[in-house]
Amino acid sequence: MSVEQQIDKLLSRMTLQEKIGQMIQTGTFEEADKEKIRMGRIGSVLGVTGADLVNELQRIAVEESRLGIPLLIAGDVIHGYRTTFPIPLAEACSWDMALIEETAAVAAREASAAGIHWILAPMVDIARDPRWGRVAEGAGEDVWLAAAIARARVAGIQRTIGKTVRTWSLAPSTLPATGSLKPEGTITRSMSPSGGSGKRISHRSRRPWKRGPAP
Structure with missing residues (x-):
């Protein structure tokens, strides 16, 4: 069957x-x-x-x-599980993709050992409003850097424990790939119409999501 x-x-x-x-x-x-x-x-x-x-x-x-x-x-495994690492925004300052991949791998291995199947990370929204409540969970405002880090984190999570833990790109802005919403404002899950052009949507919102999955 x-x-x-x-x-x-x-x-x-x-x-x-x-x-x-x-x-x-x-x-x-x-x-x-x-x-x-x-x-x-x-x-x-x-x-x-x-x-x-x-x-x-x-x-x-x-x-x-x-x-x-x-x-x-x-599980919300944002910057480590039992082992705590710097917040994603701080890790992004290193520009060290090998290190970022390794910290993701350690977190995934520990989470898997605790029975977790689904890691609610990485958060790949592009944060350009400092009032937004989830800036710390992402890689900042640079699209290229955010895309590279998304790829490194997913590779680390999936490399260590194979298919045991799935990766979901958590984003309070639920439709960043379409540009209908963007992260801004003063509360954790604030969303507002972007009014963005197709070019801006393609180059800013979609790229980290497209680069995230490992090949």
């Missing part, structure tokens, strides 16, 4: 509530969430730390839920 056939078979067995549950991610774990996992009402958990707890939750999902679908464990 092909993977597609297995997926179709599983979907045919799922109730509407279970399908919705697979799209639910908890931001803060509570003891009551264990029962929701048993009922198939949670598909992903963010911010759970420690292999023991992760293993317990996965056991509940696989052995005690009706369908046995494993949880997708995510």
Whole structure:
């Protein structure tokens, strides 16, 4: 049976509530969430730390839920996991791609050992408004540098642990590739219309996202 056939078979067995549950991610774990996992009402958990707890939750999902679908464990691994490195903006000042790749690899290895599958990094938005609350998570305002660092970080994350940890380019500005939004303002997830030209969108917003995935 092909993977597609297995997926179709599983979907045919799922109730509407279970399908919705697979799209639910908890931001803060509570003891009551264990029962929701048993009922198939949670598909992903963010911010759970420690292999023991992760293993317990996965056991509940696989052995005690009706369908046995494993949880997708995510983590905000922005500048290290157990080992703390300088914030991404500070690392960008080094212009040392080999070092940046290595710190990403260490963080990914540690996160993988703790049961994390999905790293919410790197953040690749181009930050040109100092009031924006996530400037520290990116590489600054230079497009070329941000693109090079995005490539180095993804290469480091995927090099060390293969396919165990996936990379997602986290961006509060959810559509930087289209130019419909841009990061600016004074709050963490502030977004506003960019009004940018196609050329500016292509050269500023899209390049880091296009360069990020490793070849």
